[in-house]
Amino acid sequence: MAKKSSMERVAEAAEATGLEITILTMPDSTRTAEEAANACKCEVGQIVKSLIFQREDTEEFVLLLVAGDRQADLEAAATVVGGPLTRADAKRVRKETGFAIGGVAPIGHMCPVAVYMDPALLNHEIVWAAAGAPNAVFSVCPAKLKAAVGAAVLA
Structure with a gap:
């Protein structure tokens, strides 16, 4: 059986x-929030940045879904997540x-990942997220995405 592509997952x-x-x-890269907003013809705040971190205490992955015009507040996230977060190793992220x-997409991970969502994303009717390739995206209602991934809302 052939291995599934990230987009298929x-x-x-x-x-x-x-x-x-x-x-x-898309014909061009959507790797950054700005590139994705240009490609999708939307506001940068409508881009879902899917950022993988790991808990310092357990090394478990944590996925933060952050609006494209905002930065991840790791200190605030740590209070919701239950422990301090650190950047995850890119090779480990790819492998696991x-x-x-x-x-990185908000869905389709090969391992279980706890998901937390920036409340700013819920202010939009439609948001755009990565679909597993540097130029692949999909649009979705943010409340439906939140429900689908079982995301807790970041304070």
């Missing part, structure tokens, strides 16, 4: 959670989640 995860999405392959940094 995202599509299957969306279907499994009842998210109706269409993955778009199946996604390379820059193409």
Whole structure:
């Protein structure tokens, strides 16, 4: 059996959670929030940055879904997550989640990941997220994404 691509995992995860999405392959990179906003013709704040960190105490992965026009507040997140966070090693992220940094999607991970969402994303009708490749994206209602991934809202 052939190994599934990251984009195939995202599509299957969306279907499994009842998210109706269409993955778009853009002609240019969507690796940064600014590039993605230009490609998607939306505000930078509508871009979902899927940022993988690890807990310092347990080394478990934590996925922070952050609005493209904001930075992850690791101190505030630590109070919600239950422990301090540190950057995750890119090779470990790729090996365990199946996604390379820059193409991390909010769904379709190969391992369980606790998910936390920036409340600013919920202010939009539609947000855009990475779909497993540096130029692949999908749009979704942020409340539906939150429900699909079981995200807790960051304070």
